[in-house]
Amino acid sequence: MHGSPKGVVFAIYYPVIAAIGVPANLAVIVILPRGRCGLSRCITGYLVYMAVTDLLVIITAVILNRIVGIYFPLSFLSLTPVCSLCCVLVYATIDCSVWLTVAFTFDRYVAICCQKLKTKYCTERTVAVVIGTVCALSCVKNTFLYFIYEPLYTVNSKPWFCSIKITFYISPAWVAYDWILIILTPCLPFILILLLNAVTVRYILAASRARRRLRAHSSGENQSDPEMEKRRKSIVLLFCISGSFILLNVLLLRTFICVQIGSVSYFSGSSVNESNIILEESGYMLQFLSSCINPFIYAGTQSKFREELKNGVKYPLRLIVKLFQC
Template structure:
């Protein structure tokens, strides 16, 4: 409930503010951040509200019919994949922008961002279609199938076993490794470039000159590393869960470990807006204006009526 109360408004606020394009970001970067916010918002709606909260308060309704909850499972997994891989695509875009100046002009464009995000979304939704056929009804009442239970073949059929392994590798293992690798390469490039620029400009510890390009890179780097670090920290327990680390715990500790892993994974869909507020001054200004707007409008309306 807390995640829903926090996650929905903060992601809606991020979408509205980023859509206005007044945060001092390039159109390319804005596209990636918008896609991430939209994927996070939809994931919160499907995972937390329509699945957990709905199941807790309304145990049997339209969403509990087997075909409906099967479709919901497909969308849920696709949105989770999109949330993760949009973060990877943003990380790669910033890597190109910072480290590959020749490729930057061609790759870091609004058109390329739209193509990349659209392609990733289509492929990930197509990849999750088999999940629809993973379930069978738990019970049939008045010829209506209810609930989604895993078929027995899901745990024994080699095709399903292979699909589960493919799912684990695709999300989150490959993204986890890619984000760490791209950030490491970005840091290395920044360190080398900074040393070269300081040597060429004859900078020393006593006298320092402003460098607009390095300042721009610094801001971009802070945003990139903050988002990446948040992703890695919040997904770390979930990654360990995939390696069956909980097998070394007793039953109760294993249960707690699993719940914490999923809770932190879901929490990762609520943090980016707070990161924007912490790292982007213009985003903070836009958010303050949005919060003040209803109050100022009411005051102006009251003054007019007087």
């Protein structure tokens, strides 16, 4: 596995993702709560906790699961009880990250399209309740996964690695649970984000045309519109985040649909269907990449975030220079 081309790709890709994603998300967690980036408290709340969950995805799924599995296959993390717990944490953190993206998209939809509801919904208290609910439900939903695994090997009375029990595939209760997992993540979030963005785009186009006509009659065509400029920045941020989510999760969604609906199997007779496994792992690779991409979106779309990031990078350099000058 390690010597094969795909093994080499995995062995290089996951450490790179961790090396980029951990400091990038930490930078967001440190910079945004300071409130110097010109974003509302609602947007800041969602973006900070999205960065927290993305960081947890990288720690649990990329570092503890993939990297440790590749470089330290016989560590204590490979013991079946620990392995089962790690799997639960991986799926719970991924669910939190995905559904917080949905929550952020819905919050921006309300802020842009539902002016009457905006004052009641777009508040810090609502953000806290939504984030707490999403995290709690994600943990509860995935707790049952702990019981679907059994040891792959038993050596000196110690259970090693995680193998899914055969009952998971044949028991009606477990089959129903598997369908619930697939529908809730990633199928439903994918549909909701597409739908909310489509409705938001339609509203923005209609509102922009109406506002331009109104300003043309009242104050002339060439004057700038501060309200539209402010709204444009919020919209660009929303569409970049949700667009990257859709692009980087579409392959994984396609794989799940093929497995669940198209009855594509990972096994062909007694041999493993390697192409399907590679396709699924490629989907996960792109999904993990989405946990690194948001900080770069903020840097690309928010000039004040860039400025804060530059100041953060310059600060330790100034300290080093002062240290040498002394």
